Amino acid sequence: MxxxxxxxxxxxxASEIWIPIFQKKFNIQILKNQINSWNFWEQFGLQYNDFEEVFDEAWADWQNVxxxxxxxxxxxxxxxxxxxxxxxxxxxxxxxxxxxxxxxxxxxxxxxxxxxxxxxxxxxxxxxxxxxxxxxxxxxxxxxxxxxxxxxxxxxxxxxxxxxxxxxxxxxxxxxxxxxxxxxxx
Ligand SMILES: [Mg+2]
Incomplete structure (x- = not known):
């Protein structure tokens, strides 16, 4: 096995860290429970790289993940x-x-x-x-x-x-x- x-x-x-960063950076209100697709950033006209930058920044705060x-x-x-x-x-x-x-x-x-x-x-x-x-x-x-x-x-x-x-x-x-x-x- x-x-x-x-x-x-x-x-x-890491959602409690990346969501506030995402909200602030792109001025978008979003809750974890509302993320109903994998490429959710597309609905805000964003690219994967935009999300990745936020996510990487969140992981720098790894102690709070x-x-x-x-x-x-x-x-x-x-x-x-x-x-x-x-x-x-x-x-x-x-x-x-x-x-x-x-x-x-x-x-x-x-x-x-x-x-x-x-x-x-x-x-x-x-x-x-x-x-x-x-x-x-x-x-x-x-x-x-x-x-x-x-x-x-x-x-x-x-x-x-x-x-x-x-x-x-x-x-x-x-x-x-x-x-x-x-x-x-x-
Ligand atoms: Mg995963």
């Missing part, structure tokens, strides 16, 4: 009992120093930390299960006949479940899924 876990929107929630749920470090330990668990993040490489500090600060330990370009598909990577919140990544993973666990977020509500796409509301759901996956393989 090889599991690839995404960072932003799955383990880390929240965890998406309680006891993530312990839940990752449980998942690692079933096989290899890597963090696979698609992002600007210059923020990786902050990411590594955040993981250490939160005592979250993974087998490997892998970074791919922000627009790169994770689907080609050698994992059987991916945990992600990006509707784009999820569709590509399912298309390549691998399993995509979709971590509930406002921007992925439109994603429908099928044999390869399974919605999870927290890491406990992920543990239950992975346990069954490993048992079915025996």
């Amino acid at each position: 090889k599991l690839a876990i995404d960072l932003d929107g799955v383990l880390a929630d 929240k965890e998406t749920e309680n006891n993530i470090s312990e839940k990752i330990i449980q998942l690692r009992n079933f096989g290899q668990v890597d963090l696979v993040t698609a992002r600007n490489k210059k923020t990786m120093g902050f990411v590594n500090k955040w993981l250490e600060y939160k005592k979250i330990q993974l087998d490997n930390v892998i970074v791919v370009d922000a627009n790169e598909s994770k689907a080609i990577l050698d994992y059987n299960i991916f945990l992600d919140d990006s509707p784009i990544q999820v569709k590509q993973i399912a298309h390549s006949k691998k399993i995509a666990l979709v971590y509930n977020q406002p921007w992925n509500r439109e994603i429908k479940e099928n044999n390869n796409i399974i919605r999870v509301k927290n890491l406990f759901d992920v543990i239950l899924f992975v346990r069954k996956f490993v048992e079915d393989f025996k």
